[in-house]
Amino acid sequence: MAVQLKSIRGVHDGLPQDVRQWQQVEQRARAIFKRYAFEEVRLPILEPTELFVRSIGEATDIVSKEMYHFVDQGGDDLCLRPEGTAGAVRAFLQAGLTRAGAQRWFYAGPMFRRERPQKGRLRQFQQIGVEWFGGEGPSEDIELLAMAAAFLEDLGISQVRMEINSLGCQQCRPLYRDLLVKFLTTQHANLCETCCERMDKNPLRVLDCKIASCQNALTDAPEMVAHLCEGCDQHFTGLKSGLDALKVPYRVNPRIVRGLDYYNRTAFEAVTDQLGSQGTVLAGGRYDGLVAELGGEATPAIGFAMGVERLAMLLPEAESASVDVAVITMGDALLNHSLNLAQQLRHADLCVVHCGLGNSKKQFKRANREQARFVVVIGESEAAQGLISLKNMATGEQQQITLEAALQVIAG
RNA sequence: GUGGACGUAGUUCAAUGGUAGAGCCCCGGCUUGUGAUGCCGGUUGUUGGGGGUUCGAGUCCCCUCGUUCACCCCA
The missing domain is CATH 3.40.50.800 (Anticodon-binding domain)
Structure with a gap:
């Protein structure tokens, strides 16, 4: 039969079979997050465009070409949210919570990015996100990662490894960046075309290039973790020792880079090789500068987000509840x-x-x-x-x- | 945004350029107070959409929409 009215590209229906799996993910998340005293927030899907431009970064792909944005009848420039952190920070500030003590939030809902769809990548997709305001770590980092690991384990997803890195801070990252660019210049001939472009735009991006020849050229590249300032180094060392103490399995991956501008220090990803090239199932990091960036009193924070559909793909098919x-x-x-x-x-x-x-x-x-x-x-x-x-x-x-x-x- | 593969019945798939088919599902009957197994019978299509080539197009060409995989990027 010719279906005349179809959902738009990359926007899929959640039929009972799908929703059963999404609910498994959500229910496990709620149960685990509750033990860590996180509370649910429900935030707008529509936000002013300016919010994302200022937080995520104007030059990022998400903001420069993937946002669904429009001007409404009243002339307001609005966006369908492409991620959750910016809105959470906005809500945190708007509610005047900078002096209200630690805020531990989670949320679940749709995000929108106008990308070319492929396996594990949709234009409307669901994230469950977690934001923890008011702790500079590393104890918060440790507990947040332990919570993420507990969730993945509880969901029954094996074959996922947690990779961590430190991105440094505003003091040490520029110094490292210069060092890296110097190194990349010596390797210029061995790098692919896109990496040569990345050298100018965002040199850190060269580090996670998938092309083997580029990775070969990077063998002796300087690593951020070896060039952290004293504060960042202590923070990262503290994180690792805490994870060790809690027996949370992890691997330091000095090549992890974050796409969004607001991250600093701790960055992490839970990756699987079961999903083709979209292997990242959960990712996050620390964003100590973002609250101040959006006009609030400086407040350290850390968070992560996970892709519900990607996690669901790793789950066995769920039976519907039986009729008695x-x-x-x-x-x-x-x-x-x-x-x-x-x-x-x-x-x-x-x-x-x-x-x-x-x-x-x-x-x-x-x-x-x-x-x-x-x-x-x-x-x-x-x-x-x-x-x-x-x-x-x-x-x-x-x-x-x-x-x-x-x-x-x-x-x- | 770039490149490749694909698109046929509800579904999974067939069909050297020459009458669009099969399995499963569904519906009916064997059995009007008994399902699942068995047997018999039946329905099902603008071949994703549009245009072109041809005596003739599911098949070849172009456009478009969608799916999928990879790149870019990312959950």
Whole structure:
């Protein structure tokens, strides 16, 4: 059939089969985050364009070419949020919470980026994000990473490794950057075309180039972690020792780079090789300068976000909740009686479908299709005696008993 | 934004340029108070859309939309 009206490119429907998996991810996240005293916030999907330009960085791909932005009827320049941190910081400031002590937030919802879709990459996708305001670490970094690791473990996702790095701060990163550019200049001939462009635009990006020849050329490249200032070095050392103490598995990957401008110090990614080239399933870092950048009192903060669809792809298919009872009515005159019976079964907290009217064969087929564990048959003889017929669909056994007795059997 | 692959029934897939088919699903019957197994029968298509070449296009060409994979980038 020709489907005339289709969802737009890269924007997919969440059908029951998908949503079951998303809910698994969400439920596990809620359960784990609660133990760390994080609370849910619900933030706008629409924000002023200016917010993202100032926080994420005007030169980033996200802001320069991937945002859905428009001017509304009142002349306001708005955007569908491409990520959650900027809005969280805005909300934090707007609520005047800079002196309210630590704020531990999480949120779940859709984000929008107008990219070319591919496996694990959509134009509308869901993130669960976590933001922790008011701690400069490293204890917050340690606990946040431990929480992320606990979540992934609890979800039952193995084959994911946590990689960490330090990006330095405003003092040591520029010095390192100069050092790196000097090195890259010596390797200029061995780098790919895009890397040569990156040298000017964003030299750190060269570090995570996927091309093997570039990686070869980078063998002796200076690493940020070896050029941290004293403060950053202590911070990173503290982070590693804390993770060791909590037995959180990790690997230092000096090539991790963050795409968004606001990150400093701790950066991390949970990666899998099961998803093709979109292997990053959870990523985040520290953004100590962002609150001040957006006009607030300087407040250190750290956070991460995870891609719900990507995580769901790593989960086994989820079965729908099974139907406990299907109610079958023999004779139109008994409809109200059987509808009433279905309600009584539901009061007992059972999952019940009513099979409507029609001949018994048709109704039984429906019951079978619903994969009901039991069928309750209401016919004239049952109604006359105040009993029901209860059939176990797996064994085929059927008995005429009272409703109370039936509830016992179903529960048993 | 760049490059490759793909698009046929509800679904999974066939069809040397020559009548669009099969399995599964679905519907009906065998059995009007009994499903799942069996047997018999039945429905299903603007071949993603538009244009072109040809006596003739699912098949070849162009455009477009979508999916997918990779790059860029990122969750």
